[in-house]
Amino acid sequence: MSHERPREVRSLYGSDAPPAVQRASLTSGAVPVAVYGLGKMGLPLAAVLAETTGNVTGVDIDPAVVERVSAGESPVDGEPGLPELVSELVAAGDLRATSDPVAAASDASVHVVIVPTVLRGTDPDLSSLAAAVESIGAGLDPGDLVLVESTVPPGTCADVVEPTLAAESGLSTDAFGLAFCPERTKSGRALADIRGTHPKIVGGRDIESTRAARVVYEPVTSNDVLVAPDVTTAECVKVFEGVYRDVNIALANELARLADELAVDVNRAIDLANTQPFCDIHDPGVGVGGHCIPYYPFFLLSRLETPLPLTRRARGINDAMPSFAARTLVQELDERGVPADEARVLLLGLAYRPGVAETRKSPAGPLATVLSELGTTVYGTDPVLDESTAGEFDLTPVALEDVPELDLDGVVLVTAHPEFDGLDWGALEELVVVDGRDALDLSGTDHWVYTIGSGVTNG
Structure with a gap:
């Protein structure tokens, strides 16, 4: 009987496959990725992840955004190279778009949340984040990894995201991974920034979440991937x-x-x-x-x-x-x-x-x-x-x-x-x-x- 490890994995969190197998699985498209939010920062991120992995579903609640992305068009203006990249990726089947977040969550094993956090008066409005997380929870499987890039008040992942995922999925919190990985991009140069202008920060809910997050971002960026001690520290980095x-x-x-x-x-x-x-x-x-x-x-x-x-x-x-x-x-x-x-x-x-x-x-x-x-x-x-x-x-x-x-x-x-x-x-x-x-x-x-x-x- 052969005791060789599988040559591909579908999930990263909790995987005991060799690191090289996990990275190869991600970049070959064996690990499906969903990106929630296709706005000014989300669409460039989805495009770079699709460029890296060949298997990304972009999710947005605006049907007009989904329609344009599905047609190979970029609804985001002012980002050099983005229209051409989206067209190329959609034509190749590497990037898709949907307005059904639960279906996307059911298919994916890596979930990246990059929806906006606005203010209502002087209070942060987390309703978009909460809606995305609830949808992810409804389709969450053991071994899935949730990565939050949306800028949020420190403590949000621990107080809002993790309990919501557990409640919606029915899974124990140690069955899935959760990390905060702040976007560090600037309008007008998003593709360059995502690909490596600045170091990427990752901070997991546990050691395994941090490890799995590094597996995702190391092929994406040409810069360093720096580890924060925990998820709340990573949230602080962006706000600070x-x-x-x-x-x-x-x-x-x-x-x-x-x-x-x-x-x-x-x-x-x-x-x-x-x-x-x-x-x-x-x-x-x-x-x-x-x-x-x-x-x-x-x-x-x-x-x-x-x-x-x-x-x-x-x-x-x-x-x-x-x-x-x-x-x-x-x-x-x-x-x-x-x-x-x-x-x-x-x-x-x-x-x-x-x-x-x-x-x-x-x-x-x-x-x-x-x-x-x-x-x-x-x-x-x-x-x-x-x-x-x-x-x-x-x-x-x-x-x-x-x-x-x-x-x-x-x-x-x-x-x-x-x-x-x-x-x-x-x-x-x-x-x-x-x-x-x-x-x-x-x-x-x-x-x-x-x-x-x-x-x-x-x-």
């Missing part, structure tokens, strides 16, 4: 990264307000300070947007009894920057005899980051609201957003090519899209300009320019 950036930007914004009182260019002082290797002050600006940094502080603040005054204060400082920009603009307009309720102002950039068609928490929103409440006529232009998206703000959307036709009193640069480099400032009448990103050089014009962090730079 975001909180660090929020606090650092808040320091930069607080220092930026010294430019007038000290009569110094704080931006240049920061640049010089950062030549010291122990100093890494971020850039000040008109505000902090996106689906990460403004959210993550509340993943701690809303759940912990320990006071976090620095984290809370930093969030408040960053939230106040659109009002600071508005006050600076309105004050200068008033000194020029243009009251706020008669002013016509253009916001350059409505997306939260250059080149990314995403408006969540964009500082353009509160900035437009503050100005509109003062009676100012507010226009907005953004080359990466369609007019319907721009229309969600409290302003009138205009195309970039129509800007010279506007009779403007002021401009605020909110987002430094490269398309704005071609704007003919000389064709515009004398303006009050607030540069919220230290990105404009209007030295050859008659415009009065205030740069956040540098003070008056022209005029």
